[in-house]
Amino acid sequence: MRAFLTEAFDSPAKLQNIQMPIPSKGEVRIKIKACALNFADILMQKGTYQDTPELPFVGGLEISGVVDDLGPETDRPTIGARVAVFGGQGGFAEYGCFDANRMVVIPDNMSFEEAAAFQVAYGTSHVALNYRAKMQPGETLLVLGAAGGVGLTAIEVGKLMGARVIACARGAEKLEIARKAGADQLIDSDTQDLREEVLALGGADVVYDPIGGDLWKAAFRACKPDARLIPIGFAGGEVPQIPANHVMVKNLTILGVYWGAYLKFKPEVVTDSLRDLFDWYSQGKLKPHISHRFPLEDTAEALATLKARKSTGKVVVTMD
Structure with missing residues (x-):
């Protein structure tokens, strides 16, 4: 063969x-x-x-x-x-x-x-949002890398679970794909400040991150108190360090997900x-x-x- x-x-x-x-x-x-x-x-x-x-x-x-x-x-x-x-x-x-x-x-x-x-894309998103984050209807979900394999599934699963979804991706073409998947708000990471845009929308209850790097840092700072952050990969190439003092002060929860x-x-x-x-x-x-x-x-x-x-x-x- x-x-x-x-x-x-x-x-x-x-x-x-x-x-x-x-x-x-x-x-x-x-x-x-x-x-x-x-x-x-x-x-x-x-x-x-x-x-x-x-x-x-x-x-x-x-x-x-x-x-x-x-x-x-x-x-x-x-x-x-x-x-x-x-x-x-x-x-x-x-x-x-x-x-x-x-x-x-x-x-x-x-x-x-x-x-x-x-399996992997939908399974990762469903386990992350349902089993790990226990996301509730009406919460705000921020999806990074929203036009990628897992990002698009996170939008679909998040909408089916009743979340308001903010999609972050690079460029108008990818953002249009995220919109068609059901995203409520769109942020272009090439031209817009992720932290400022998310805070202007009221902040995130749940962050779904397959990218890492600077986007993680910006999303971390855009969380509401008591938010949950889900690192599922580091496609951007940088594994971010997590400041424990900020996790403590804002009562944040970090939920790692490795589906396999x-x-x-x-x-x-x-x-x-x-x-x-x-x-x-x-x-x-x-x-x-x-x-x-x-x-x-x-x-x-x-x-x-x-x-x-x-x-x-x-x-x-x-x-x-």
Whole structure:
């Protein structure tokens, strides 16, 4: 089978022909149809991600496809089932073996591309806003990086939970995408002062931040007393330091969210969340935004597009 293989850190991965995997006990093999990209894929290639596999490895965390084979003592999901899985690796290939307990059967009206793009982005936003921040109707949600893969989902989920959403992104084009996703107010981080604009709108009850850096600092200063801040990533490249004295004085709460970790120590948080999200999708309340699609042989270009922030929503690699 063809696979996009990483053999050395911080050097280009290559499309190669490798042996097709055989599922072990508790695993199923998937004929992969699509794999959505995440910034974690870029960090894995550099060897700096917290869950980077040992070399050599096939990247690609977020996968959809059709069950093709079952391992010993494994009876679900059945062969032929349409599924999605957060595999942690192995998605940039034509076939892959994954833990059967992580499989989610996808709705009949959901495409494989949408299914691949759905889990991490929507799951992160729903777990962050519902399970962690316990956001309430009428609260003000500030979303940074609002036109990105997780940012757009935070807008959609926030609106469904009854929040007033302030979206912050770079440039009119990205802000228009955030508006179409449901944002109530828009802030251009290239031309406007984030702190001043948010304070003029009454301040933020919840901050959803996949960016970090200076935007985090400005959002931190634009919080209402008793606000909750959710760092979920640092796409801007800088991990900000948190001034504990300001956290204390304003009674702020910092809520870290790493969605994938729940699969290891509290998987019901993820499974319960995905059940709600797939139900919302089936009702037509959610619509994954995919800005770029690439064939497997162009995976390097797909990763470069994500790294350069040329995408909005999700970037997906397809196998057919």
